[in-house]
Amino acid sequence: MPHISLPADLPGIRGAMAFRPETAKPMNEIVEILLHGPHSLTAGERELIATYVSSRNCTEYCHNIHGAIAAAHLGGDEALVQQVKTDFMQAQISPKLKALLVIAGRVQKDGKLVTTADVEAARKEGATDLEIHDTVLIAAAFCMYNRYVDGLATALPADPGFYRERGKRVARDGYVAVSKEYLAAHAAAAAR
C-alpha cells in the first residue's frame, strides 16, 4: 500500500504524478527530452539506459515499464532487453552503447565513480559530448524517478500485459502527450 493517499486508479509513477501535477509537468518534460525527443542515440538505446539503471536500483515498476518501452522501440525484442538487464556486455548492442551503459552504471551508484578512462572509452566508440552528457543525465534522472516510485511505495501491477500495452503507447506518443491524457482523465473523474 502506498505511504500516502495516492489515486487508486493509477499505479506506479502515474499515481504520484496525479497527486502532484505541479511537479509532474517538469518531470515529464525532462524524460520526454531525454528519452523520446529527436536524438543521435535512438529512442530504443536511451530506453535501454533507463531500463538498466532502474533494474540496478531494483525498482520493479520502472524497469518493467521502460523495458517494455525499449522493446516496443526495438521491434518487440524482449529478450534483448532482458539480456541488457542481466549482462549487457553479452547483449547484441553496439560497443558505443556498452561504453555508455558502463558510465550509466557508475552514475547509478555515485557520479564521482565516472572516470576519464570510462569517458575516453565511450569517445573511442564514437560517443559525442552530448551523448555522454545525456547518458549521465538519464542515469541521474532515473535515480530520481526510481526513488520517487519506491519512496512512496506506489502500486505495482503484476500483469506483464499491462507493461507491454503501455510500453507501446508511450513509445508511440511520448511521455508528455500520454501524461496530459491520464492527468486530465483523472482530474475529470475526481471532479465528478
Add this chain to the structure above:
Amino acid sequence: MPHISLPEGMPGISAGFGFRPETAGPMRELANFLLHEPNSLSPGERELIASHVSARNHCHFCYSSHAAVASAHLGDATIVEKVEADLSTAPISSKLKALLTIAGKVQLDGKLVTSADVEAARKEGATDLEIHDTVLIAAAFSMYNRYVDGLGTWQPDNPEMYAQMGEQLAKNGYTRPTIETPDLQAK
C-alpha cells in the same frame, strides 16, 4: 577537469545547464517548485532537506550551495552543520526531524522508507503533501547530485561564492541563471 566540454567558468550544475539548456529548463522549474514556491514547509526547511541529501551524497557543490540557501532563509549560518553533526539534537522541529529521516532513507533507496517512518512524521503533524514533497526533494537531489558529480563539473572551494549564491537563490529562486561570473574563476 570536466569529462566533456562544458562552458568555462561556470561552477557545478550551472555548467551542465549551460551545456544543455533544453533539460535545464524543466530541471530548474522542478527545483523552483520543490524548494522556492509557497508550501506549508518553509523554504528554509525544504533547503535543509536538499542540503541533507547532498551532504549524504558527498556532493560538494550541491551541499555548499543549498546549505548557503538554507542559512540565508533561516538567518542562521550554523544550523546546517548542526543538522549534519547530529540530527537528534539539532534545533529544528520534531516534524522536520521525522521528514529528514525519511529523506535520508530515500537518499539510499526509496524502498527503505517504512510505514513506521511515515507514521512518525504524521504524528508530528506532517501532511501527505509534505511527505510527498520530502520524498521527491530527496529523490530529485539524488539526480542533481549525480548530474553535478557525473560530469566532473568544476566545484570550487570558495565559501564567499556559495554565500553569495545562497543569498541570490533564497531571494530569486531557481528559474533563471544565478551565476554568470567568469571572474570567480580567478579566485
